[in-house]
Amino acid sequence: MSVRVDVDKCQDTAAGQGVSAMPTFIFYRNRTKIDRIQGADVNGLEAKIQEHIGTAGGDEGGEDYGQGLMELNTFISKQECECLNEADDHNLKHALASAGGYLQSDCDEQLILSITFNQAVKIHSLKFKAPSHLGPKDVKLFINQPRTIDFDMAESMTSVQDLSLAQKELESGVPVNLRYVKFQNVQNIQIFVKNNQSGGDVTQIDYIGFIGSPIMTTKMNDFKRVAGKKGESH
Incomplete structure (x- = not known):
């Protein structure tokens, strides 16, 4: 569904949304603002729509978690993600979408999943789907690390939170x-x-979902020059 707002007639609404130039397109999901793009760039707008519709079709973003919460897998920058000790044929990308496939460990039961988002987010909860005997049990969570930690670091470092999954x-x-x-x-x-869960050498994760809300930030790439040349003041 789309709604068009006349900023001349709805100036308070425009100010509240931070709209300073037209056209500005603001995207919502589950009543939560998730993105925006500014400028009359048809190709850019189509790409942005496909980005949000396409990724939502591959996860469980249609679920309503209430409290303004939503599935955050849409905001994952998949090219910046990696998984240590993943099997070649069953890698991390399979667990970030519920369309089929799964993540499986390779040499032993341990895994390190490094997930990067394309903007800052608040994470309220995690969702794991896995076979009851192969799924993860004891999990440590770390945030905002400068690089992917290794297994020795993961064992010794103090985590933000530990989970014991049933x-x-x-x-x-x-x-x-x-x-x-x-x-x-x-x-x-x-x-x-x-x-x-079984104490065996193979861990499997069918799907992992991140539930929370995005922190809206201004993306300078969304702004288009409307007049003048580079270096000119306005």
């Missing part, structure tokens, strides 16, 4: 609440899977 949580995919106050400005999150 089999029923993995089977149903019920959201697991985090200490929300600790995850208010997350650029990246690293998930250390220490072991799995």
Whole structure:
């Protein structure tokens, strides 16, 4: 659904949304502002629409979690993500969408998932889906690390939060609440899977979802020059 607003007649609305030039397109999902683009760039607008519609089709973003919360997988910068000890044929990208496939460990049961978002987000809860006997059990969470940590670091470092997942949580995919106050400005999150439910050498994750809300920031690339040449003042 789209709504067109006449900024001359609705000046308070325009000011409240930070609209200073036309046209400005603001995107909402589940009543939460998720993105914006400014300027009459048809190709840019189409790409932005496909970005949000396309990624939502591959995750579970249609669910209503209430409290202004939503699935944040749309905001994952997949080219900046990596997973240590992933199997070649069952890598991280399969677990970031619910369309099929799964993430599986390679040499042993441990995994480190490094997830980067394309803007700052608040993370309220995590959702894991996995076979009850192969899914992760003890998990350590780290945020805003300058690079992907290794397994020795993950073992020794103090985490932001530790989780102990139950089999029923993995089977149903019920959201697991985090200490929300600790995850208010997350650029990246690293998930250390220490072991799995069976104690075996293979860990499997069918899907992992991040639930919360984006922190709206101004993206300078969305602004288009409307007059003058580079270097001129206005």
